[in-house]
Amino acid sequence: MGNKVRLCSTDEVVDGEPFAVEIEGLPALAVYDVEGDYFVTDNLCTHGNALLTDGYQEGDEIECPFHGGAFSIKTGEPSAFPCQVAIKTYPAIVENGEVFIETD
Numbered sequence: 001m002g003n004k005v006r007l008c009s010t011d012e013v014v015d016g017e018p019f020a021v022e023i024e025g026l027p028a029l030a031v032y033d034v035e036g037d038y039f040v041t042d043n044l045c046t047h048g049n050a051l052l053t054d055g056y057q058e059g060d061e062i063e064c065p066f067h068g069g070a071f072s073i074k075t076g077e078p079s080a081f082p083c084q085v086a087i088k089t090y091p092a093i094v095e096n097g098e099v100f101i102e103t104d
Contacts, residue, residue, distance in 0.1 A: 002102035
């Protein structure tokens with residue numbers, strides 16, 4: 001079992017606006033609110049060196065700001081070319097208005 005790490009408050013994450021989180025020892029992360037459900041992914045596009053939180057969220061997809069490729073926020077799978085390699089996702093744990101993930 002891993003350690004639970006607090007990422008942010010749910011109040012900091014607005015539906016449709018990805019929220020960037022940087023915690024020492026972890027990769028850059030993005031937290032998303034999709035119609036009241038919270039999701040966490042790596043924040044770096046696998047196609048280009050771009051932060052996904054600088055891109056555009058539409059529903060449950062995040063579009064990279066560099067080349068317009070996109071990923072499913074829920075699964076990390078690429079959903080628009082030129083992205084072909086999935087981004088890592090993390091199960092979000094929401095407790096008392098706070099968003100956490102478990103780490104190894």
